Amino acid sequence: MTDQALIIQFQNGDSKEGAFTQLLKRHRENVFFQIKKMVLDHADADDIAQAVWIKVWKKLDGFKQESAFSTWLFRVAYNETLNFIAQKKRLKTHNTQNEIDHAFDHPSDQNGLKETTIQIKLERAIAELPEKQRFVFLLRYYEAYDYEKIASITGTTVGGAKANYHQAVKKMTELLQQA
Amino acid sequence: MNDMENESISKGLEEALKSFDTKTKQVTAGYFDQFEMDLMQKIKAQKQAPKRAPIVALFLDHKQYLVAASLIFAIATGLLFFNTGEKNNAAIAKVETIDIETLPDEMIEAYVNNNEIVAEVEWNSAIESAGTNLISINN
Numbered sequence: 536m537t538d539q540a541l542i543i544q545f546q547n548g549d550s551k552e553g554a555f556t557q558l559l560k561r562h563r564e565n566v567f568f569q570i571k572k573m574v575l576d577h578a579d580a581d582d583i584a585q586a587v588w589i590k591v592w593k594k595l596d597g598f599k600q601e602s603a604f605s606t607w608l609f610r611v612a613y614n615e616t617l618n619f620i621a622q623k624k625r626l627k628t629h630n631t632q633n634e635i636d637h638a639f640d641h642p643s644d645q646n647g648l649k650e651t652t653i654q655i656k657l658e659r660a661i662a663e664l665p666e667k668q669r670f671v672f673l674l675r676y677y678e679a680y681d682y683e684k685i686a687s688i689t690g691t692t693v694g695g696a697k698a699n700y701h702q703a704v705k706k707m708t709e710l711l712q713q714a
Numbered sequence: 715m716n717d718m719e720n721e722s723i724s725k726g727l728e729e730a731l732k733s734f735d736t737k738t739k740q741v742t743a744g745y746f747d748q749f750e751m752d753l754m755q756k757i758k759a760q761k762q763a764p765k766r767a768p769i770v771a772l773f774l775d776h777k778q779y780l781v782a783a784s785l786i787f788a789i790a791t792g793l794l795f796f797n798t799g800e801k802n803n804a805a806i807a808k809v810e811t812i813d814i815e816t817l818p819d820e821m822i823e824a825y826v827n828n829n830e831i832v833a834e835v836e837w838n839s840a841i842e843s844a845g846t847n848l849i850s851i852n853n
Contacts, residue, residue, distance in 0.1 A: 556750065563746055571738045581749070588753050589760070654737070657730040677735060708727055 538604040545595055555592060562605060563588070565678065566612050572673050573616050573666070575658060583619050587612045602687060609674070609688045617666050653711065660710035664703050671696050672703035 545554040566587060571580035590611050598607060661669060671689055674680045685696040
């Protein structure tokens with residue numbers, strides 16, 4: 536069944552849970568990995584992703600299908616992620632910068648894979664991008680969404696989305712070239 | 715990806731982005747199934763939780779007009795109270811003036827007579843003390 540058909544099924548109250556879980560299974564990985572690339576921390580990504588899907592459950596009845604479901608879904612993910620990051624910034628103390636530096640200087644060795652210097656530099660570069668720019672870059676590079684879709688998701692113009700992407704690439708390239 | 719033709723990324727950056735993708739996609743086995751279970755449990759819990767009555771803000775769209783109207787009302791009430799207060803004070807003062815003026819002559823004369831003696835005694839004391847002073851000066 537297409538996303539549209541599942542949404543209609545959900546909105547008709549016809550096996551609501553079944554329709555929802557099918558949509559979830561279809562899109563959960565893309566959404567989760569987009570969020571995880573934004574926040575880097577698995578636990579944080581898990582919290583945000585849960586919040587995203589709870590919001591989808593609550594709002595899906597009112598979704599008019601003026602855009603594709605994936606566009607709307609990523610828009611919810613975008614808003615939830617930025618809200619989470621903003622909230623975390625407000626709660627952080629002045630020691631935050633030291634904590635970030637420490638995290639990047641002493642990376643955790645996940646699943647036995649050693650991180651190379653360039654990987655650490657890249658993560659730092661991505662983390663230093665402004666959130667909107669980061670989200671645009673990740674959507675464009677990893678999801679290969681067109682700029683119209685990205686603009687719709689992030690509430691910007693096509694030109695703005697393109698500028699964000701190119702700025703992001705430029706900054707990351709510069710940061711990687713630093714010693 | 716037609717637009718990607720103009721979006722060249724250096725090889726070094728491309729390789730780093732590939733590794734980043736691999737790293738972020740690492741999750742424990744069964745993570746997403748567990749994710750689904752946790753999510754559906756939360757949704758069910760929210761459905762079963764007692765609903766709060768939504769607070770309906772009446773006239774929310776016209777809030778600014780209500781605020782303006784309230785301010786005007788408060789100022790008008792204040793002015794009215796202030797003006798009424800002044801009138802009352804003036805009336806009281808006038809009443810007192812009128813009361814004194816309307817006192818009968820007999821009452822006024824009686825008051826003067828009763829206090830005349832007191833006034834005379836005080837006047838005589840004043841004269842005596844002045845006279846004593848004169849005597850002392852002459853001597």
